[in-house]
Amino acid sequence: MIQPTGLSEYERLDALLALLFPSTVYLQNSQSITGHMHSLRLLKLSNGARLLLKASPSTGTPLLRHERFFLETEARFLALLGQSANPCIPQIYHYDPFGSQLGSSYSLRQYVKGTPLSEMACQLTLQQRNGIDRHLGFLAGTIGQNVAPAFGSLQQVAVGAGKLSWRDAFCALFESVLRDSEDMFINLPYGQIRDELSRLQSALEEVTLPRLVVIGLGRSSHVLLDEESKQLSGVIDFSSAFWGDILMAEVFENPNPAVISGAGLPLARTPGEIIRLLMYACYRLVSQVTVQYYRNQDETKEFDARRRLTATITKMMAMRPV
DSSP: OOOOSSSOHHHHHHHHHHTTSOTTOOEEEEEEEOSSSSEEEEEEETTSOEEEEEEOOOTTOOOOTGGGGHHHHHHHHHHHTTTSOOTTSOOEEEEESSOTTTSSOEEEEEOOOOEEHHHHGGGOOHHHHHHHHHHHHHHHHHHTTOBOSSBBOHHHHHTTOOBSSHHHHHHHHHHHHHHHHHHTTOOOOHHHHHHHHHHHGGGGGGOOSOEEEETTTTOGGGEEEOTTTOSEEEEOOOTTEEEEOGGGSGGGSSOOHHHHHHHTOOSSOOHHHHHHHHHHHHHHHHHHHHHHHHHTOOHHHHHHHHHHHHHHHHHHHTOOOO
């Protein structure tokens, strides 16, 4: 985060809070949260509220094309869902794309307390896990009740630059991450991926209503649980929100039947849906491999993503277009 000069950290944050809260509310404590692409800070206020300050990544952080808009996308999503009163979706208080108070763009939202599912999965009973999955499916369905006049990113649709077909929007999204990979000279079967996408893209034409979807919804590190009740307490990271097909949410990849039940969808998948789910899995896996190179992250995760990508492409090659 680029900081304006002349003021201490607490003075800058107090000045920001003074714009949003009564003068009796002040900052008690500020704590940095590490290990994330964005700059994150937990703010504890005198009235007991806890807020999350999320700012742009540092200038030296390499970003994929769509990641450059993550902060704005999440802010738009939270503003759109702000009236839903869903306890799993945090309230946003402020978004500043210009960084007038802190020197870089930032958002200020409700802090979500909980322990990631990735850390608690081994402690859950089958009944508890089914309850969590059912709730996630319900959440995906609830988010998907929001519709738009066009397909594409929240920014594109907001300014009237969305696509009229889901095929065009998804192919453009996929092409952007393929170009990110090519920019870094990552070894991937680009020709094969593009050929299969072109051959099977008629399945995308079955989606005619642009519905709101959080592509990363269901990722275990983004799902927070209450440690005592073992129930869903919230979801974090809505930066992958998109106007498209709700089946693109990660929670629908090889889902527990409880997920499908919670979303109110039929258990049986149509041939077109099976093809689309494979295409969405392929997109996510290419993204995972690419992110590992951009961030110099876990090689084990990269190898696993490559293995699954090969298996997914093989399944796509065996499919007949609808």
